[in-house]
Amino acid sequence: MPEYWIGLDTGYDSTSFCVTDEDGVIVTEGSCASEVDAVLEVISGYDLASLRQISIEAGVGTHIVRRLRALDYPVCVHETRRSGKFLAISRSKTDQNDAIGLAQFGRLAREVDAGVFVKSLECQNLRTRLTARHKLIELRMAIEGLVQSIVRLHGGKLKLSRRIGGLTEDIEVQLAALSADGLDVESDVRPLVTIAEAIRSLLADLDRRLKDMVKSHPVCSLLLTVPGVGPITAASYYSAVGSPDRFKNNRDVGSYFGLAPILRQSGRYSRQGGISKMGSKLTRIHLVTAATVLLSKSHSDCALRQWGIDLAKRTSRKKAQIALARKLAVVMLAMWKSGEKFDQHRGSQQNEASLGKMAGPDHALGTGHPSPQEVVRTGLPA
Incomplete structure (x- = not known):
């Protein structure tokens, strides 16, 4: 049975599509309205078992993705930062060339690009x-x-x-x-x-x-037990993560929110820079604001706050805020998976060992001392 890869370049009014076979040869291409029924009419001529992947960039066509997945179509949503570099190979930037490029990208990168997680409604x-x-x-x-x-x-x-x-x-x-x-x-x-x-x-x-x-809410109310975390931060974190099972290692959530330092290495050159600032900027702001509230003098003392204060004494307060925000993200994910409330009465040594076990290496907990380049709007409550 022949296999096909489809690329969809969705826009507000129209969607360009391209169908290629296993050798990358274009079978058909064209455009249709950016509506679910119009897209279904295009792909309905192919047997579902012969469709290996339908590639689409993250953005406008989320409603199309949900409908196609509900019908068991193999849809993969690609991150624009990755797919954009591949599409830039084409000399002419057109919607039709982007559809062709997405079909080819899905065929060539299916083993290395798992796609973007599509949040629930x-x-x-x-x-x-x-x-x-x-x-x-x-x-x-x-x-x-x-x-x-x-x-x-x-x-x-x-x-x-x-x-x-x-x-x-x-x-x-x-x-x-x-x-x-x-x-x-x-x-x-x-x-x-x-x-x-x-x-x-x-x-x-x-x-x-x-x-x-x-x-x-069962999850958000659980996250509220973390010191410094308020309703806005809890809701922002929950809506940004969506599903805790996305992260095999809890420490990966720090990088997901752009709170991990960037390592630039080439030959003998190696330098650790500031945080990556990838992912949701809004949730990153909320996490740093929660860390700022936790470090404030008005907040009650706990082992997590003491860890941030000790780090601030060794480095600077701004660096400690970023590191503590990353640690909060890791702890909140571990709590979400286990269903346990935060226990702020644990001894500092016991709590530190527990947090280290949940978070992994020291650099993921914040001892890598990232450069605090994040702009935090203090007017937003945690």
């Missing part, structure tokens, strides 16, 4: 909610900063209150003082304040729903 929906929250926070900070700069430009003093309605109350006092001096900035400031207050209300409702969901 639950994790994807939770991820969308967290991303929307992150963007709303950035928008709120930008608008409130603009209002504050306008008031300060004219000699006013505006302290940004975090409670809902606080900004409106504070701005009224400042507008009255500026109007007494003959300045008219009300028409510029009031619309911005209205938008900022609306965003604050939306964020408060979103945080409340996320908090309720995390407390009732």
Whole structure:
């Protein structure tokens, strides 16, 4: 029976496809609408047993991937960073050439590229909610900063209150003082304040729903027992990992979130650089924020916090934050697999030995002292 490899280059409106045989010879190629039924119509002419792999890049066609996998089609989602280098071999960058390249890439790299993990709908929906929250926070900070700069430009003093309605109350006092001096900035400031207050209300409702969901979720509620980890970090970690069985070794999760240092080696040259910053930037920010909270003076003491403090004394606080964030990721994955809650009353030696067993080599626990190049938005709560 002949075997076929299919490449799909999905776009918002149309999808280019290419079918090749076991020798790489193009059987058919063309384009169709970026809809599941249209793609099924293209591949339905081939027996399911003869299809070795359907290759698609991560991105737009996730809904197509889920539907095809539900019908038992062998779909592999390739990471764009890897497949992009292979597709760059072609001189002309076209959708059709990308479809041909994906079919060839799936045929040639099937033994070395396992593909990208496709999250469940639950994790994807939770991820969308967290991303929307992150963007709303950035928008709120930008608008409130603009209002504050306008008031300060004219000699006013505006302290940004975090409670809902606080900004409106504070701005009224400042507008009255500026109007007494003959300045008219009300028409510029009031619309911005209205938008900022609306965003604050939306964020408060979103945080409340996320908090309720995390407390009732079996995995997220378990992760909340880790010191420094709050509802946002727990939800972000759960939605980013999806399934703990993806990682054979717990220490691999540190590299997955880009928290492991990069080793550059060539001949006699060998240097350990900063962290890789691969994977989810949002979850990496949340993990580092959780580590920062754990190292703060206001947090209760535990063996994990003491480990971070000792590391900060030997290196620097920023390096300790990155290392502790990586250690938190490893510990949380081990807890997820075992179903055990975090025991912060363990002795430091016992806890360190337990964590070392779960995490593996010392460099994965953070003693490799990575360079802290990560930008952490401290405005995001853990």
